Amino acid sequence: MVTLANDGGGSGENLPNAERGFENGSRMTLGRALELDCLVGATVVAGRRGLDHEVTRVNVMEVPDILPWVQPDELLLTTGYALRHDLGYLTELLPQLKAHGLAGLAIKLRRYIGELPQEMLDEADRLDFPLVTLPESAAFDDIIYGVLSSVFNPRMSMLERAEAMLRSLVDVVLRGGDLEEVCRRLVDHGYPVAVVTTPEGEVIAQAGDDQALAAARALPCFDRAGRFKVAEELPGLRRGRAGSGRGDDPTRLVARISAGALDHGRLIVFAPRPLSPVDLHLIERSAEAAALVITKNRAVVAVESKYRADFLRNALDGTAGPAELVVRHAKSLGWELGGSVVLVIAELDPADGDPVAVDQQLRQQERLAAAWAQWMRVRSPGAAVVGRGHEVISILRAVAPSAAGDAAAPEKPAQEKPAREEGDKGDPARSPEALARLVREVAAGVRRSGAKLPAFSIGISRVVSSVDDLPQAYEQARTAVSVGRLVQGGQALVPFDALGVFRLLSLIGDSRELDAFVAETLGELADERSADAADLRETLAALLDNNLNVAETARQLHFHYNTLRYRIGKLEQLLGPFTTDPNARLSLSLALRVVQMRRA
Secondary structure, three states, rough: OEEEOOOOOOOOOOHHHHHHHHHHOOEEEEEOOOHHHHHHOOOEOOOOOHHEEOOOOOEOOOOOOOHHHOOOOOEEOOOOOHOOHHHHHHHHHHHHHHHHOOOEEEEEEOOOOOOOOOHHHHHHHHOOOOOOOOOOOHHHHHHHHHHHHHHHHHHHHHHHHHHHHHHHHHHHHHHOOOHHHHHHHHHHHHOOOEEEEOOOOOEEEOOOHHHHHHHHHOOOOOOOOEEEEOOOOOOOOEEEOOOOOOOOOEEEEEEEEEEEEEEEEEEEEOOOOOOOHHHHHHHHHHHHHHHHHHHHHHHHHHHHHHHHHHHHHHHHHHHOOHHHHHHHHHHHHHOOOOOEEEEEEEEOOOOOOOOOOHHHHHHHHHHHHHHHHHHHHHHHOEEEEEEOOEEEEEEOOEEEOOOOOOOOOOOOOOOOOOOOOOOOOOOEEEEEHHHHHHHHHHHHHHHHOOOOOOOOOEEEOOOOOOOHHHHHHHHHHHHHHHHHHHOOOOOOOOEHHHOOOHHHHHHOHHHHHHHHHHHHHHHHHHHHOHHHHHHHHHHHHHHOOOOOOHHHHHHHHOHHHHHHHHHHHHHHHOOOOOOOOOOHHHHHHHHHHHHHHOOO
């Protein structure tokens, strides 16, 4: 037998017992209930292993047929009056009380029952059903009031805390606050570190002192790149590292930030003290406020983005008005487009294998646009960046602002003088190499940004003298990104001027003339529906690219030398003696390039 008494020591010593248990994340178990003042002197005489059963109710037994009136998780009190002449029935009643889910039986001895029979104690131990004896001074009404107050007071405290926190977070939403402010409010309410991440785990907002933040970000729940391990850290109460057995990691709570079916990320709080399901409830409500902030901000960004995209579309269509008006309007949006400009298109490469779901593709496109805009602001302040459909379009001035401290140093040959175009303010023109290097640095920054983007390709237009020429620049960049991806593969970065013969072919506006040239030059090989024709075109292209070197072409195509000689003979039957006619080889090479452009 063990006598349990109140213990006022330990953490939370200024709290009442019930609230201390609440703060420590414990349910009101029978073991904790026996620590209350109203149960001082109570003694556990049997079934001690069942003391962790939760208590939510208290009932009094004064009639033998008590079973219809009991409820699960009750502590049943009795003086034994109803069974004072039949203690054997009381022993038989224990399995039925256990089956009904009761937390335990507390009996006041000496008034009607002198002592409990040994068979009753043995049965309680067998069932792990607690039997508790009460002192004669114990009053049932005090026990009922004390236990129920201890059950409900923490819940009222939780509601009060939740109401205060939610009022604070609603204020953030109504005042147009951001996720950083949501995190700061959580820190103000007693959580040392609060972090918001994207659905992929990238940290986008945080609060807490620098030392606490650094300690939290060094935990195993973050990877080496600083991303939160969303797949491993499921929502809920987390302690230590999963499967590691470590107990030195601070407790953390993970809540999903969602609106309907949309997953906006995770809200995580860290604390050295034990966190409870009550804390989880509060953090889940806080995640709802974070979802409101994200949804509202996204709505604002969507409206602004649509406005910018509409304006850019008109500029690319040539319907935005005179150049002076376009430049002035762009300046109101924070864009500096006066003078010569260059247009850049970044576009996600097609996914290999299974097609990407539409919502996932949209998220990838949004992340690309956001990361590209961020890095373009760093490398070329004043550049226009707009996500439009599956593209991210950038327009930047083709001059290096001397006062802006642009990292891309102006490059000009010694024999050339700096360009002095209207709107350039005398700043030196960037060379095509410098522009390509700047764009390459932006692309490298985007790939390092932790946005977990798939591969993307980039096309760069020629420098145009004013925004009046943006439609032409857009077509050049589009050609550069599509043909460049075809020629170089994924993650291509191609200026329009580097397309070589593809640039000349792209300038031919009459596609019917190109189709006729392909049909006349390739004959039967022009049929793109025929697998045999495609196979022979591949052989022909490799042969021409290797300058008719039969041995090298056979090695590249993994053919036997005689097999390739046979194929060359078949090609000459279809196309004529191209191996001895340089003009025929030139025409065939151009025709094959046109076929490549069709695929782009």
